[in-house]
Amino acid sequence: TTAALTAGLERIPDQLGYLVISEDGVLASAGELENDEHTAGVIMQMVRTASRFRLPGSAEPPFKRMSVVLEDFVYTVTVSGQKVFVVKRQNNQQEPINV
Amino acid sequence: MGCCYSSENETTEQDSDESKPLIPPPNPVSKPPNGTDWIPTNVPSARTDEQALLTSILTKTAQNIIDVSAADSVMMEQHEYMDKARQYSTKLAVLSNSLPQKKALALPSLTSQPHQVLASDLVPYSDVQQVSKIAAYAYSAISQIKVDAKEELVVQFAIP
Numbered sequence: 001t002t003a004a005l006t007a008g009l010e011r012i013p014d015q016l017g018y019l020v021i022s023e024d025g026v027l028a029s030a031g032e033l034e035n036d037e038h039t040a041g042v043i044m045q046m047v048r049t050a051s052r053f054r055l056p057g058s059a060e061p062p063f064k065r066m067s068v069v070l071e072d073f074v075y076t077v078t079v080s081g082q083k084v085f086v087v088k089r090q091n092n093q094q095e096p097i098n099v
Numbered sequence: 100m101g102c103c104y105s106s107e108n109e110t111t112e113q114d115s116d117e118s119k120p121l122i123p124p125p126n127p128v129s130k131p132p133n134g135t136d137w138i139p140t141n142v143p144s145a146r147t148d149e150q151a152l153l154t155s156i157l158t159k160t161a162q163n164i165i166d167v168s169a170a171d172s173v174m175m176e177q178h179e180y181m182d183k184a185r186q187y188s189t190k191l192a193v194l195s196n197s198l199p200q201k202k203a204l205a206l207p208s209l210t211s212q213p214h215q216v217l218a219s220d221l222v223p224y225s226d227v228q229q230v231s232k233i234a235a236y237a238y239s240a241i242s243q244i245k246v247d248a249k250e251e252l253v254v255q256f257a258i259p
Binding site for chain 2: 011012069091
């Protein structure tokens, strides 16, 4: 059920919104990503491209999570059971200050 | 990006004439194309792996390139040439109707624990910085690759 898919995403502490996307379209969305079909489309294209990467001698994609790192926030993306999960999280990391 | 469909398993060609090369492959040892610098095959053992790799890529490319200007002219009558052209067009027309439609590839599953994976610590800032630097170097290197044109690329086919 959709609730089972999204319950875990809701609980991620610094999350600002999320999307659950299938080949047919957006299954669920919330927060800053609510109804954001445009972002869903862009992320899907990125995932399709990234999923084709292979390290030499391996048949599997060499990663579990794709992060799109922007100034103040990060889109964390993964694929499970033919569905793409996207969570927009706060990016608290900054340039380390040298004292 | 795209992919040309090809099959090397089909050896049941009724018309073996079809797969006969139009241009006999020139002997790479005796007839090097004009103006090409051939890498000597006796490389000193002191060369790094990178050099060896580069050399093998160059050699492989050179072997696969068909220099139509260096080949002997094909002795084919005009009508034979027209017949062959018509034969290929017909064959293509028949095949293009039966080519399978390209289906969207299913996404491979990356994990069975999506929530855990997405909740994990974010990529450290230092890692992001390092990757950005490496990508910038790679971009700079790639943008400096250029073709050193030595001779005409377009030549006449020698068909009488």
